[in-house]
Amino acid sequence: MQHTDNRIVVLSNSTLSDEQNARSIPVKQSCPRCTKGSIVTDPNGEVACTNCGYVVTQTTEELGKEWRNFSDDGRDRARTGAPTTLTKYDMGLNTTIGRGDRDSSGNPITLSMKTTMHRLRSWDDRSKFHSAADRNLSRAFSELNRLNDRLVLNDMVMEKTAYIYRKAEERGLTRGRSITSLLAASVYAACRDTETPRTLTDIASASNIKRKEVARCYRLLIRELDLKMPVVDPIKCISRIANKADISEKSKRKALQMIRMAIDAKISSGKGPMGLAASALYTACVLNGENMTQDKIAEASGVTSVTIRNRCKGLKTGLNVEI
DNA sequence: TAAGATAAGAGGGACAT
């Protein structure tokens, strides 16, 4: 809210920062109507004149309870049901005919009414999927739940996956492709986007789809939906591998330092970040005299020991490191 | 047993046709 001379401009609270809000609500201001009383904000958030009761704002926040009571005994405090989510084909906003066999007054319903209700319920269920797209989404999201069981994804990734899949469905990318592979690709994209550490191989094995198929669909999504993915940072890979392989803090720091040098020396471009991180860690361990084999790091990082050796060669020549 | 070397092959990106 803003007071300018004797005009009062009411602004939506959301357009103001907290600081602005704090500054713009006056403690005392003379009333624009009676000019005798003063405008104050009462405990309920209502801004009104103390003399004539003139309310100067209509956009006060509701400060009372936000739940409602749907039962007689007052204990069933409900809000508005489950939150909406993109991971349901109808965003969780459906209505269903219940399965109870009593009417609204609690009396048992007759047998003929029971069969009628049963028939109505069937048709209600059948009419749920309004389009092929709804059916597609419904199947995709039940698949998503299965994947979630195996990959343990958080809500953020789930919602992001659903968002990406919906976009893909809108663009007609589902035509001629299996739901599962496109969904797996969406999951991978969501993981990449939220920087959740899941490899293509993880997702491929969880969804029983060949790695290259998931990769192909993933690239399709990136291309068709213009998705911008954060670049996988070898520095982030370092701590992941180090944790998995139980590598000391000292070697971790050393590896980080080497990665930074490698990036500066421009010998990192075109190389897989995991291989780079793995080789830096291995080299760091050797330099610190830690007992660590290439195979252990290879296992922890998901690249082969051959790759580690090749990257090590590059690091040695590029950074003049002697082992 | 770990490390290193080598070979063959897969798959994708860049580029030319």
Next chain:
DNA sequence: ATGTCAGTCTTATCTTA
């Protein structure tokens, strides 16, 4: 659209210390 090419990464196998 299709083919070629350089470069990366993988699997497999063998040698060396």
